[in-house]
Structure formats: structure tokens, C-alpha cells
Amino acid sequence: MKALRNLFDNLKPHVEKDGKFHYLHSTFDAFHTLFFVPNRVTKVGAHIRDYIDSKRSMALVVLAMMPALFFGIWNVGYHHYLATGVEATFMMMFLHGLIKVVPIIAASYTAGLAVEFTMAQIRGHEVNEGFLVSGMLVPLIVPVDVPLWMVFVATAFALLFGKEVFGGTGMNILNPALTARAFLFFAYPAQMSGDFIWISGLSAGEGIVDGFSGATCLAQAAAEGFTGTLHNGLGQAYTFWDMFLGVIPGSIGETSTLMIMIGAVVLLVTGIGNWKIMLSFVLGGLAMGLLLNGLAGYSDNAYMTLPAHYHLVLGGFAFGAVFMVTDPVSAAQTDKGKWIYGFLAGFFSIMIRVLNPAYPEGVMLSILLMNVFAPLIDHYVIQGHIKRRLARATASAK
Amino acid sequence: MALTSKDLKLVTNPLNMENPITVQVLGICSALAITVQMKSAVVMALSVTVVLIFSNLITSLLRNTIPNRIRIIVQLTIVAALVIIVDQILKAYVYDVSKQLSVFVGLIITNCILMGRLEAFAMGNKPLPSVLDAIGNGAGYGVILIIVAFLRELLGSGKIWGYQVVPDAFYEMGYVNNGLMILPPMALITVGTIIWVQRSRYKQLIEQNG
Numbered sequence: 001m002k003a004l005r006n007l008f009d010n011l012k013p014h015v016e017k018d019g020k021f022h023y024l025h026s027t028f029d030a031f032h033t034l035f036f037v038p039n040r041v042t043k044v045g046a047h048i049r050d051y052i053d054s055k056r057s058m059a060l061v062v063l064a065m066m067p068a069l070f071f072g073i074w075n076v077g078y079h080h081y082l083a084t085g086v087e088a089t090f091m092m093m094f095l096h097g098l099i100k101v102v103p104i105i106a107a108s109y110t111a112g113l114a115v116e117f118t119m120a121q122i123r124g125h126e127v128n129e130g131f132l133v134s135g136m137l138v139p140l141i142v143p144v145d146v147p148l149w150m151v152f153v154a155t156a157f158a159l160l161f162g163k164e165v166f167g168g169t170g171m172n173i174l175n176p177a178l179t180a181r182a183f184l185f186f187a188y189p190a191q192m193s194g195d196f197i198w199i200s201g202l203s204a205g206e207g208i209v210d211g212f213s214g215a216t217c218l219a220q221a222a223a224e225g226f227t228g229t230l231h232n233g234l235g236q237a238y239t240f241w242d243m244f245l246g247v248i249p250g251s252i253g254e255t256s257t258l259m260i261m262i263g264a265v266v267l268l269v270t271g272i273g274n275w276k277i278m279l280s281f282v283l284g285g286l287a288m289g290l291l292l293n294g295l296a297g298y299s300d301n302a303y304m305t306l307p308a309h310y311h312l313v314l315g316g317f318a319f320g321a322v323f324m325v326t327d328p329v330s331a332a333q334t335d336k337g338k339w340i341y342g343f344l345a346g347f348f349s350i351m352i353r354v355l356n357p358a359y360p361e362g363v364m365l366s367i368l369l370m371n372v373f374a375p376l377i378d379h380y381v382i383q384g385h386i387k388r389r390l391a392r393a394t395a396s397a398k
Numbered sequence: 399m400a401l402t403s404k405d406l407k408l409v410t411n412p413l414n415m416e417n418p419i420t421v422q423v424l425g426i427c428s429a430l431a432i433t434v435q436m437k438s439a440v441v442m443a444l445s446v447t448v449v450l451i452f453s454n455l456i457t458s459l460l461r462n463t464i465p466n467r468i469r470i471i472v473q474l475t476i477v478a479a480l481v482i483i484v485d486q487i488l489k490a491y492v493y494d495v496s497k498q499l500s501v502f503v504g505l506i507i508t509n510c511i512l513m514g515r516l517e518a519f520a521m522g523n524k525p526l527p528s529v530l531d532a533i534g535n536g537a538g539y540g541v542i543l544i545i546v547a548f549l550r551e552l553l554g555s556g557k558i559w560g561y562q563v564v565p566d567a568f569y570e571m572g573y574v575n576n577g578l579m580i581l582p583p584m585a586l587i588t589v590g591t592i593i594w595v596q597r598s599r600y601k602q603l604i605e606q607n608g
Binding site: 147149150153161165183186187188189190191 | 573574576577578587
């Protein structure tokens with residue numbers, strides 16, 4: 001630590017106003033504040049004495065994602081060995097997952113940091129820390145077999161067009177990580193959907209057990225002739241508990257509802273995540289799920305018979321509820337707006353999932369849609385407040 | 399009759415500083431719809447330019463006789479007649495492209511660039527400057543169309559002008575064409591990027607608001 005401190009102290013004069021490398025000051029600043037608590041003191045206005053800044057809060061979000069990440073790494077290995085029919089120990093599974101997942105994380109961070117640092121240098125502002133989170137979110141919401149260059153292109157695209165064109169961190173309308181995923185989904189559909197991409201090694205097709213199916217639970221439910229049982233690649237039925245724990249195929253970090261709930265606790269205890277949005281999102285999903293269950297008798301869409309509580313633990317719903325829809329920048333800002341925003345996002349997720357035959361999963365599109373509507377919701381909530389208070393004021397004036 | 403520098407400006411200005419698409423943001427719909435391939439973009443750009451030149455010329459010749467109250471109807475009639483001629487010529491000589499462009503040739507009638515130039519320029523200027531103005535605006539429209547179509551065809555289908563340019567070796571290594579480039583939203587983003595680049599080069603184009 002001492003050596004690091006000395007390094008920064010030695011470098012500092014060179015990047016200050018008259019220094020030779022002043023143009024690199026934002027890069028310097030980024031690394032400096034990453035390692036040390038900034039010693040700048042707010043000079044104006046009332047403020048709270050606290051060491052928390054956006055870099056620290058972003059780091060906490062990354063920390064909250066760790067359980068889901070580590071479970072995802074193990075799950076990748078578990079399914080790989082399940083598909084190839086090899087008996088494997090815990091360490092083998094974990095190592096296989098590590099080999100698969102770490103490069104994706106590296107690709108996402110490389111693309112993100114390249115865009116962030118370049119834009120910061122060009123615009124002369126400081127490097128925004130928002131990418132610490134997006135860079136970890138992107139690997140968690142892609143299938144394990146996605147080519148690395150696609151992750152790179154999608155992340156760079158999402159940061160450039162989802163965030164930087166609007167003015168950088170805090171100004172974006174859309175959630176950058178979901179923008180990256182939407183880009184991948186529409187640009188490279190063959191690599192982002194289907195039954196072969198969710199399990200490591202399945203698309204290459206070597207040494208796969210005969211008759212092994214890589215379909216996700218949602219794909220099974222959406223398929224024709226769905227009879228109400230979900231099963232793994234070898235045809236063994238899943239219990240609700242399996243799905244809750246996350247021992248199912250899917251995007252890397254989305255499968256385990258339990259691990260995501262641990263992350264949710266971290267976010268809620270530290271006050272970074274918003275419980276109103278999380279709760280209303282789940283309620284919205286549950287409401288639509290129950291509504292569809294109730295209407296299932298009138299339709300021949302067997303997907304509608306999937307019990308509502310299954311929807312909460314399958315696919316990206318839990319992940320979306322905790323890490324995506326709560327993004328403080330793209331979500332609604334007013335309290336009442338948060339309830340409406342979260343509820344509708346959850347509601348539409350299940351609606352797209354079940355009623356749109358093209359997509360077995362709807363969380364991504366639903367959250368992006370509600371991101372766009374969040375400012376509108378806020379506008380009407382605020383207008384409503386103004387109207388009510390005005391009415392009260394004029395009533396008391398009379 | 400020699401061209402003065404003022405006349406020349408009529409041609410060169412719309413190419414950059416007064417570009418109909420990136421600065422005036424007119425004619426966007428067709429720019430999004432027909433830029434999947436370069437061939438259709440070029441044909442579309444030529445069609446619009448030809449219609450623009452003749453409608454500007456005719457309107458300019460008639461400008462003192464057109465009653466002001468029905469001028470829009472007269473302009474539309476001129477444009478519609480020209481569009482029908484162009485459409486027939488396309489059908490006769492480049493049938494496949496004409497099929498690809500489908501309804502968008504007919505929609506040249508409603509292209510904002512045409513109405514804009516007729517109203518803003520041809521109604522108040524002599525024939526020669528009107529023709530020059532039409533050439534400039536048609537070219538300005540065409541340049542953007544071709545840039546967008548070039549990028550979309552290259553990244554979306556790996557081709558330029560219908561010829562494969564991305565080598566097969568790339569595909570074997572795992573390169574995949576970007577399906578999003580073929581969809582209209584990406585055309586909007588491409589046009590947006592061109593506007594972004596243009597405005598960061600020419601700061602005077604940035605509007606001051608607030």
C-alpha cells in the first residue's frame with residue numbers, strides 16, 4: 001500500500017494543471033480514486049460526512065453480484081459435465097466454469113474500460129465508475145458459449161450508444177448492460193437463443209451424451225406440447241427447489257434465485273438497492289402469472305399453465321428484479337413512480353414471456369421498455385402532486 | 399453564362415453545412431428504409447435527385463404564374479407527375495431494384511426534401527439557381543444515403559454492391575454478420591452517428607438551447 005501511495009504521489013505533479021501529462025489527468029484520477037479514498041472535501045452546501053461515493057457504492061453492487069457469479073461458474077461446469085456424461089468433482093466443475101467465464105468478464109471489462117477511458121480523455125471529464133457494475137452485469141446475463149468478440153462489440157456499442165451519447169454515467173435512459181444484451185440478441189440471434197448455447201460445449205457437440213437436450217426451462221415451457229413438467233438435459237424432472245437453487249441451464253449468473261437473494265440482502269442492507277422497485281417488480285410478475293393461470297383454461301397456450309411462482313425463479317426474472325430494474329439511473333425517481341415502474345416491468349416480463357411466441361423470455365425487453373417510460377411516469381406523478389397541493393392551497397386560502 | 403461563386407455555393411453547401419439529412423433532418427424515412435443495400439440506395443438517391451432537379455426547374459419557371467393560394471397543390475402535381483415517370487423508367491430498366499424499393503419510389507412525392515426545396519427555394523428564385531440548388535440537395539441526400547448503405551451492407555451482410563467483400567476465412571474463424579444492421583433501428587443509429595461526427599467537427603452546427 002505504501003509503495004502504491006508513493007507511486008501516486010510521485011505521478012501527481014505530472015498530471016496537474018501545468019504538468020507534462022496533464023491530458024492524462026482523468027486516467028490518473030480514475031486509478032487514484034480506485035485505490036484511495038479521495039481527499040477532496042465538499043466545499044459548498046450541506047453535506048453528509050461519509051466515505052461513500054459512487055465508486056464505493058458501485059463496488060458494493062459488484063460485491064452483491066459475487067454469490068451469483070460464483071454459483072454461475074460452478075453451474076457452468078456442472079452442466080458441462082452433465083452433458084458430456086463425465087463424473088466430476090466440485091473442483092473440476094468450478095475450474096471448467098472459471099476457464100469459460102473469466103474470459104467473458106475480461107472481454108466485457110476491456111471493451112468497457114476502453115470506451116470509458118477514451119471518452120473521458122476526449123471530453124476531459126473524469127472516468128465514470130458506472131462501468132464497474134455494467135462490466136460485471138454483462139457476463140452474468142449472456143449464455144456461456146457466446147463468442148468473446150461479440151461480448152466485446154456489444155459492450156462497446158452499449159456504452160457508446162446507450163450511455164456516452166447521452167452524456168455518460170447518470171445521464172443514460174437505458175440500462176447499459178441490458179442494452180448490450182439486446183444488441184447481442186438482435187444482432188447475433190443464432191448465438192443468443194436456441195437450445196444449444198446455454199451449456200458449455202454443447203454447440204461444439206463433442207462427446208455429448210446421446211439424447212441430451214440443452215433446452216432451458218423456459219424454452220421447454222414455451223415449446224409445443226408442454227405438459228407441465230420441466231426436466232434437465234437427461235430427462236430427469238426438476239423440483240421447485242432445484243429451480244430455486246439454480247441447478248438449471250441459463251445465462252451465467254441468472255439461474256440461482258437463492259444467490260441473487262443474498263445479493264439483494266446486501267443491496268438492501270447497504271441502502272443501494274430500492275426495495276420498492278424489487279417488491280413491485282415481483283408483485284407485477286406474480287400478478288400477471290396468476291392472471292395467466294386463471295385464463296389458461298380459455299386458451300390452448302400450454303405455457304399459461306406454468307404456475308405463477310415458477311415464473312419468479314426461472315429465467316432472468318430474479319436477476320432482473322435485483323440487479324437490472326433497480327438501476328438507480330434508468331429507473332423511475334419518485335416514490336410512487338417506483339411502484340408503478342416496478343410493477344409494470346414485472347407485469348410485462350411475464351406477458352412477453354408467455355404470450356409472445358417469438359421470445360421465451362421477456363425480462364430484458366420489458367425492463368428496457370419501462371426504462372423508456374420511467375421519465376414519463378415521473379412526470380405524471382409530479383404533476384399529480386402539484387395539482388393536489390395546488391388544490392389544497394387554494395382551498396385553504398378561501 | 400458563367401457560374402459565380404454564389405451559384406457554386408448552392409451546390410456545395412447542401413453537401414455538408416446545410417445537408418438535408420444531417421442538418422435539416424429531412425427525408426429521414428426513406429433514408430432508414432432503403433439503405434440496407436448500396437444498390438438500392440444509389441438508385442434512390444439518383445431518383446430523388448432527378449425528380450428534384452426537374453420539379454425545381456418547372457416550379458421556378460412557373461413561379462410567377464402559380465396562384466399563391468393553391469401553390470402546394472401545383473407543386474404536388476408537378477412532383478407526382480415526375481415521380482410517375484421515374485417509377486416507370488425504373489420498372490423498365492432496373493426491375494429488380496424497383497421491386498426492392500417498392501413503395502418508396504412512390505413516396506418520393508411526400509419526401510420532405512422536395513417540398514422543402516420547392517417552397518423555400520424554387521418559388522422565389524430563377525431557374526438556373528433552382529437547378530443548382532436541386533443538384534446540391536440531391537447530392538447531399540445521396541451522399542448520406544450511400545454512406546449509411548455502405549456501412550449497413552458491409553456490416554450487415556458482408557457485401558458491397560452485392561459482392562462478397564468479407565473473406566470466407568473470417569466466417570470460418572467465427573465472424574458473424576451483424577443482424578441488427580439490417581434492421582431499421584440501426585439505420586437511425588448510423589445516421590445519428592454521422593450527425594454526431596459532423597457536429598463534433600463543425601461546432602457551429604450545434605444548436606444553443608437554454
